[in-house]
Amino acid sequence: MANTGWDEFEIGAMLRTFEGEAGDIAGTLQEDRNYTQNSSFSASVADWRIEKPVFNKDFCIDCQFCWIYCPDMSIISRDKKMIGIDMDHCKGCGICVEVCPTNPKSLLMFPEKEEEEEVIAAWPAKEKKEK
């Protein structure tokens, strides 16, 4: 589809997101969907990022604040648990880090070049509350 010329369009310039018949999309998780090349799900905006969020699941309480406030559907939650970040679609805005309520935060922003294992090993300690 990406290489379709102007004269090869479907009439009405219809873009189909799924292969074949699509029934109950609201009941189908992303990994089970049969996307076509027309869905922006098959594209990536990873090159927009300057900083990336890193997820440290040791401190996560699965409150799902990051899931609801992520503007790019990049927080992957399955069975009420936060399991990771979709790095193809994350634009690195940092909202998830701001809304994370744990102490220390279970999501932090790091420069794109940092290694994930290294920053998790050097995760900041719990901050004491100022009285």
Added chain:
Amino acid sequence: MSEMKKIKNLKEFSTSADRFEGANLLCPGCAHSIIVREVLNATNDDLVLAASTGCLEVCTAVYPYTSWDASWIHIGFENGSTAVAGAEAMYNALKTKGRLKQPDRNPKFVAFGGDGASYDIGFQWISGCMERGHNMMYVVLDNEVYANTGGQRSSSTPIGSSTTTAPAGKVSYGERKNKKDMVSIMASHQIPYSAQVAPNKWKDMVKKIQHGMAVEGPVFINAVSPCTTEWKFDPKDTMMITDLATDSLVFPLYEIIDNHELNITYRPKNVVPVEEYLAAQGRFKHLFKDQYKYLIKEWQDRVDEKWAYLQRREEARV
């Protein structure tokens, strides 16, 4: 299918499968997609959507990609509302004639539009849809400026905001006219439901969307959508700004049922001074110069007056 989705808490909500996809071209930290997700995830029903021209439309349908996993119509600046109203009328006609393949699926009809497309350009089209009584929902993503074309003022831009067509400087403090009260205007069409929502109060939002989808007739929703580019704040602060907007009562959250029953749905425990809301945004930076400082007090008075008005109206049930 048309049973209402049960959402008790955020954990339960997080099991929803998103029907709005990533790698759209909205700015990092844009509140538009947070609002769209909350609206789409509030229901499991089939959806027929349209978007009037604006950030949301141009960023989610860049050839050869679409970010929508539901039927979605790409349409002009003014007629997102009428496109959906037309689809709804056709659906009803085919249903009456018995020509639908799956007549029991009960799709929901939702149109999205920015404040430019809704408050200014598409105003009479929306008014028409509301008056004709289509069974549809219109959601305004209100970022108070024409963000897509470079930040021109719209009739939703509040006093004192600096925009490219109403810039602040030595002689002017920016926009001079106050914002139009669209929720009341739409409620005056005698529609069954109109409400103001904010993405940070997701539970309130989901409740209102579900109520709006359940009632028969046109529904109008005004959603505050902070714009990182035109309001001039860091992308990471989107939710902080939205919190300030709702807690300072600049965007009070309320609903109007049948144009007489007004309910305030969120009362902040600690009301934040409007000054904090203004100070967090670059577009109001000039208001803190000595020359324009009196405007901050005017802002506070205006917000207090509006809040008092809403409370009086809630009590009086008019």
